[in-house]
Amino acid sequence: MKYLSKVYLVLVFMVLYIPILVLMLFSFNDTSNTGALTGMSFYWYRELFRSEDTFVALKNTLILAVSSSLIATVIGTAASVGLSRMKKRYIRRAVNTVTDIPMMNPDIVTGISMMLLFVAVGTMLGLTEKLGFVTLLIAHITFSLPYVILSVMPRVREMDQSIPEAALDLGCTPLQSFFRVELPMISPGILSGLILSFTLSLDDFIISYFTTGNDFQTLPLLIYSMTKKEVKPDIYALSTLLIVAITILLLLANFSGDRDKRVKKKIAKYAKQRAE
Numbered sequence: 314m315k316y317l318s319k320v321y322l323v324l325v326f327m328v329l330y331i332p333i334l335v336l337m338l339f340s341f342n343d344t345s346n347t348g349a350l351t352g353m354s355f356y357w358y359r360e361l362f363r364s365e366d367t368f369v370a371l372k373n374t375l376i377l378a379v380s381s382s383l384i385a386t387v388i389g390t391a392a393s394v395g396l397s398r399m400k401k402r403y404i405r406r407a408v409n410t411v412t413d414i415p416m417m418n419p420d421i422v423t424g425i426s427m428m429l430l431f432v433a434v435g436t437m438l439g440l441t442e443k444l445g446f447v448t449l450l451i452a453h454i455t456f457s458l459p460y461v462i463l464s465v466m467p468r469v470r471e472m473d474q475s476i477p478e479a480a481l482d483l484g485c486t487p488l489q490s491f492f493r494v495e496l497p498m499i500s501p502g503i504l505s506g507l508i509l510s511f512t513l514s515l516d517d518f519i520i521s522y523f524t525t526g527n528d529f530q531t532l533p534l535l536i537y538s539m540t541k542k543e544v545k546p547d548i549y550a551l552s553t554l555l556i557v558a559i560t561i562l563l564l565l566a567n568f569s570g571d572r573d574k575r576v577k578k579k580i581a582k583y584a585k586q587r588a589e
Contacts, residue, residue: 333556340549361547370535371551377446377531378514381453386507388454389461394495396462397469416459424523427452431524445526452524453514460513461506468502508562515555 343354361367392412399405415423428444431451435443472495480490496503518533525534536548 336549337553337556339546340553342546357546357550360545361550364547366535367547367551370530370532373529374515374532377449377453378511381450381457381514382507382511385454385457385461385510386503389458389506390465390499390503392458393462393465393469394491396466412459412462415456416463420517420519423456424452424520427455427520428523442526442528444524446529449521449525449529452520453517456517456520457510457513460509464506464509465499465502468499472498504565511562512559
């Protein structure tokens, strides 16, 4: 059984990562032929930096991903802290259930429903452009928010509540206690939620397709438009760069777990010393 489990694990990793490795390999191909690897070069990376449409789409994607992930992280962190302090359990469970609905909904249902909402509101306000960057930003914040709460909430629950109380007893205001004591302790969960919401926004196509206007195009929408004609290998090069960047972010998130343990020890030691 032990041998079979190892074989199964190897097969799972092959299915997950061989397509990514193939994409990265063909990003260095010196021709546009995806059926054969004829040579290795940085030709498509040079072509990538010459493509204006690709860079505009990449810039739009990064602006959207950074903006939506930061806003969703702030709201999600505040929501996690607020939910943990709710005294009535049934209200907390009801709010948690409502929060999880966007995560469980199919993307196409979320996209169509948000499109109808934005069009209806735009019509009532008399707007000529009913869909655009603002509607796209709201949509990305909406579907990223549950994942941020899911990342931050366990950190809030496992935090020793006696430490913030000790900070209050030692003269801190509730705001000072949150920023100086609670926030450093839950920061790994916040960082994980930020990275997760950033990658979700970076990758999203279906919801973006229904909630964007004609004047704002993200990278997934650009690649989809290329599939009707031809996907050039410079997109492989761009995808490789994104994979490398996301891998670095994930490594930083994992290393932050060790930092969390050190921060907890320092805070607990400081609170103990002040109490003595």
